[in-house]
Amino acid sequence: MEWMYMHMPIAGVDVFWPGLLLIGYSVGVIGGFFGMGGAWMVTPGLNILGFPMAFAIGTDIAHVAGKSMISTMRHSKFGNVDYKLGFIMIIGTVFGIELGARLVMALERIGQVGPVVRWTYVVFLALISLMVFYDYSKAVRSKKKSDVPSHTGATGGVNWAPTLHKIRIPPMVHFKVAGLYCSMWLPVLVSFLTGVLAGFLGIGGGLLRMPSLVYFVGVPTHVAVGTDLFEVMFSGLYGAFTYSLKGRIEIVAVFVMLCGAAIGAQIGTVATKYTKGYGIRLLFGCAVVACMISIILKQYGFTASATVIILGAITAICIYIMNIMFRGAAQELREKRANSLANVA
Amino acid sequence: MTGRLKIVAVVGALGALLPSLASAAEEATDLVVVADTRVLKGFSLYLANLYNENVWMFAIWAVVLTALLGGFLGLTMDAIMSRVGLNLSEGGGHVEH
Secondary structure (H helix, E strand, C coil): CHHHEEEECCCCEEEEHHHHHHHHHHHHHHHHHHCCCCHHHHHHHHHHHCCCHHHHHHHHHHHHHHHHHHHHHHHHHCCCCCHHHHHHHHHHHHHHHHHHHHHHHHHHHCCCHHHHHHHHHHHHHHHHHHHHHHHHHHHHHHHHHHCCCCCCHHHHCCCCHHHHCCCCCCCEEEECCCCEEEECHHHHHHHHHHHHHHHHHCCCCHHHHHHHHHHHHCCCHHHHHHHHHHHHHHHHHHHHHHHHHCCCCCHHHHHHHHHHHHHHHHHHHHHHHHCCCCHHHHHHHHHHHHHHHHHHHHHCCCHHHHHHHHHHHHHHHHHHHHHHHHHHHHHHHHHHHHHHHHHHC | CHHHHHHHHHHHHHHHHHHHHHHHHHHCCCCCCCCCCCCCCHHHHHHHHHHHHCHHHHHHHHHHHHHHHHHHHHHHHHHHHHHHCCCHHHCCCCCCC
């Protein structure tokens, strides 16, 4: 079974490479399907597979960069990226990522990086799962009331942007695509704080940056999504650079995961065409909870159970999504063929 | 009163501990890791040697190769999917972060 293990030269560990491929593939499928990058499961997954925590973070952030390239390209075609806002935010993102990475290195020096990052992840994932389950219950309640699914979107919450726009610290900047006029420091602060979290946890940070842009900066949702993707790309690339300089990255593992993610992302994205309803969000919530449980198990030394739970959960969800995709795609192709035959006749 | 004393004691202990923790952190330096190239071949060996010899060049390569591979794989998969007959632009409309 030696061939199933790949030597990671910098980390000095042998890693089960099908596990790497599976994590990359699952992140692609789950990210493509649910519209979230899924990097939150990569750092804990890599750590459980045997990567030391700092290497897991560095490798994850580089993988995020590779994965976001194509999404950004796709989105920029639709004109949803405010480049002026994006470039200004790079200042905050770069400083934030650097601070996050330095925190990781400082914790590594005192031998505490594993537990601190693991518990931060537990809190972070608990918040995500709460958000998902709350969203689900709200959707179910509103469906029961009106029998029509609610699609209030991001504009339904408390909006802090008008209040924050009253802060007029120069330079004041006009963002044309986003239709905003505000202090430059507002988006810089948002990108700095999300950058710290991204650099510390090895994630893209979109999960926080996108709603922050909407609620705190006042960017329209579609521009926030596009600009956030642009930012994820830069934060990933800078993260890859700084973690490479710090010697906490395994670039071959990044390539293996990217290959899996490229295939998985297509399957996940196509599957969204063939599914409707909120029930699927429960599945996502369960994936987050499974990831959280495996991190806690790893923290207490139950590595084998943690591996089984995280790989088992993501495999089960992938099989479920693939089933949706293949059935739907087969049906669509059958219909297309029938239509073209009818046109010929 | 006893409760307040306990709080003062805990804060005092933390205060005494912090400088020693800070100085320990100052004394320590980053753990420099050298890539083990003994069992590597081909491209992995090239990257590991590059890391050992010129870490700046390694970092630049890591960024460039990751960006290129990400872009290449994404475009290739898009082309494959459209050739199969599945148009991704008709998808659910949400975007990955």
